[in-house]
Amino acid sequence: MRNRSAALVPLCAFLIVWEVGCRLFNVQPFILPPPSRVLAVSFLQAPTLFSHAMTTAAEILLGLALALAVAVPLAISMFYHKVVERALSPLLVASQAIPVFALAPLLVVWLGYGVASKVVMAAVIIFFPIAVSLLEGFKNCDKDYELLFNLMDATFWQKLRLLHWPWALPSFFAGLKMAVAVATIGAVIGEWVGAQKGLGYLMIQMNARLRADMVFASILWLTVIGMGLWGLVGLLENKVLYWKKEG
Amino acid sequence: MRPFDKSFLTPTCPAQREVGNILKVTQLSKSFTGLSVFKNLNLEVPNGVFCALIGPSGCGKSTFFDVLMGVLPMDSGEISWGGRSVNDLKHIAAYMQQKDLLLPWFSLEENALLPAKILKGQKKDGRKAVRDLFARFGLSGFENYLPHQVSGGMRQRAALVRTLTFDRELVLLDEPLSALDALTRSILQEELLNLQLEFGKTVLMITHDVEEALLLADDVVILSSSPMRLLERIHITSAKPRRPSDPEIGRYKEIVLSELKRELTVAQ
Numbered sequence: 001m002r003n004r005s006a007a008l009v010p011l012c013a014f015l016i017v018w019e020v021g022c023r024l025f026n027v028q029p030f031i032l033p034p035p036s037r038v039l040a041v042s043f044l045q046a047p048t049l050f051s052h053a054m055t056t057a058a059e060i061l062l063g064l065a066l067a068l069a070v071a072v073p074l075a076i077s078m079f080y081h082k083v084v085e086r087a088l089s090p091l092l093v094a095s096q097a098i099p100v101f102a103l104a105p106l107l108v109v110w111l112g113y114g115v116a117s118k119v120v121m122a123a124v125i126i127f128f129p130i131a132v133s134l135l136e137g138f139k140n141c142d143k144d145y146e147l148l149f150n151l152m153d154a155t156f157w158q159k160l161r162l163l164h165w166p167w168a169l170p171s172f173f174a175g176l177k178m179a180v181a182v183a184t185i186g187a188v189i190g191e192w193v194g195a196q197k198g199l200g201y202l203m204i205q206m207n208a209r210l211r212a213d214m215v216f217a218s219i220l221w222l223t224v225i226g227m228g229l230w231g232l233v234g235l236l237e238n239k240v241l242y243w244k245k246e247g
Numbered sequence: 248m249r250p251f252d253k254s255f256l257t258p259t260c261p262a263q264r265e266v267g268n269i270l271k272v273t274q275l276s277k278s279f280t281g282l283s284v285f286k287n288l289n290l291e292v293p294n295g296v297f298c299a300l301i302g303p304s305g306c307g308k309s310t311f312f313d314v315l316m317g318v319l320p321m322d323s324g325e326i327s328w329g330g331r332s333v334n335d336l337k338h339i340a341a342y343m344q345q346k347d348l349l350l351p352w353f354s355l356e357e358n359a360l361l362p363a364k365i366l367k368g369q370k371k372d373g374r375k376a377v378r379d380l381f382a383r384f385g386l387s388g389f390e391n392y393l394p395h396q397v398s399g400g401m402r403q404r405a406a407l408v409r410t411l412t413f414d415r416e417l418v419l420l421d422e423p424l425s426a427l428d429a430l431t432r433s434i435l436q437e438e439l440l441n442l443q444l445e446f447g448k449t450v451l452m453i454t455h456d457v458e459e460a461l462l463l464a465d466d467v468v469i470l471s472s473s474p475m476r477l478l479e480r481i482h483i484t485s486a487k488p489r490r491p492s493d494p495e496i497g498r499y500k501e502i503v504l505s506e507l508k509r510e511l512t513v514a515q
């Protein structure tokens with residue numbers, strides 16, 4: 001807790017400099033609104049922001065769900081058989097070389113302006129870190145523990161359930177935390193390209209109307225969503241990894 | 248002493264005992280790149296015998312067990328059980344490794360139940376048997392603790408319980424009591440002895456404690472430093488339970504210690 005509050009010091013300093021600077025140099029609010037105004041707008045326009053935020057949050061969560069639904073079976077099947085891993089891992093690595101954001105316009109053409117294209121966008125960029133972190137977790141398992149299970153003639157699925165899955169969870173959660181942050185970016189970029197709702201859509205609209213305060217308010221709400229999701233994953237992690245030594 | 252559910256650890260049936268499932272190791276060799284751990288090792292352990300293995304640290308005792316269990320491949324040699332040649336003892340023996348290897352996400356009890364969860368044909372009422380063994384080994388009340396919440400000695404005892412719940416005729420124990428304080432150790436020695444007498448299992452136990460070997464074992468095998476050889480095999484006939492103060496134990500202790508000392512000076 002002490003460490004976290006320490007982070008508040010530079011943040012406050014930054015906000016004060018921003019606020020004072022805006023007032024001192026009389027910066028036009030449509031160029032750079034002072035933080036006080038951003039905060040005010042964030043609250044005053046809360047109903048609008050909230051309804052857009054719900055769309056974006058839904059996109060992120062559905063994107064996560066879709067990515068998990070693909071990545072988990074993929075990691076398990078690659079772990080199940082070396083042949084599957086050898087067949088798929090070059091493709092996976094290659095898929096990461098594609099600038100996925102560049103696909104966003106196509107996704108909109110294929111899947112429309114609705115939620116679907118953003119969900120797929122988010123899922124496409126995050127399934128890889130999730131699959132890799134899980135697979136690495138499986139493979140990092142201590143050989144001595146594997147021997148213990150082999151001496152009992154445990155099946156692949158018994159070993160997966162009782163040994164490899166729990167073993168991989170810390171690594172999996174590391175991947176998932178990264179994925180949550182990246183999924184937010186994916187959803188927003190999807191919305192920039194073409195959408196009817198969502199914070200990314202709102203930013204584009206407001207930017208065109210020179211409402212910089214609303215753009216910043218959208219960013220603030222996005223940040224809150226991102227941190228909220230991060231916090232949720234952290235809570236889940238603490239719950240699932242109850243057996244991790246404290247400290 | 249608490250009553251113990253004997254149905255769980257099936258006693259070796261008398262018919263089998265007559266056949267005499269002798270463990271026989273012939274001309275067994277194992278080397279790691281450039282290091283011969285043991286060469287042409289021979290060992291015979293009759294059914295129902297408690298055999299203790301003593302030897303200098305690093306002489307290859309754990310490696311010997313690993314080879315027996317098929318965890319490590321042998322270079323050459325033969326292992327036979329009950330007159331039949333086998334590749335390894337994987338399906339015959341329960342093996343307690345030197346490391347406790349408890350799963351950190353399971354409680355001590357769930358860890359001890361692992362064989363029951365995995366092995367087919369393992370008795371379903373494993374939980375009661377595990378509870379009984381926990382009581383005998385002084386782990387009552389700690390069933391739901393996680394491994395990292397208890398002492399090394401407790402982890403070791405939980406690992407011992409896990410090994411004993413394997414339904415196997417032969418038991419291989421690699422320093423099972425090494426992490427225990429003197430009192431707990433002597434209690435556990437007694438319990439080990441009771442279990443072995445009750446169920447007539449064949450036990451091979453590695454230990455560094457000469458007294459422990461003399462108190463528990465029918466046969467004490469003294470091993471040389473690497474490459475590991477059988478230096479001496481002492482058959483101890485005195486009735487069990489034995490006491491450290493028994494004059495016979497004292498006499499044997501002298502013999503074993505002087506043998507070990509001689510081996511160490513020869514090695515140097």
Ligand SMILES: Nc1ncnc2c1ncn2[C@@H]1O[C@H](COP(=O)(O)OP(=O)(O)OP(=O)(O)O)[C@@H](O)[C@H]1O
Nearest residue numbers: 279280282284303304305306307308309310311345
């Ligand atoms: N995987 C391995 N690769 C190479 N050398 C090994 C390996 N495992 C063990 N050794 C070596 O083999 C020798 C015997 O080791 P081992 O663990 O069997 O000894 P030990 O008698 O059980 O010793 P301790 O009493 O300390 O447990 C040691 O010199 C060790 O360094």
Ligand SMILES: [Mg+2]
Nearest residue numbers: 308309310345
């Ligand atoms: Mg050893």
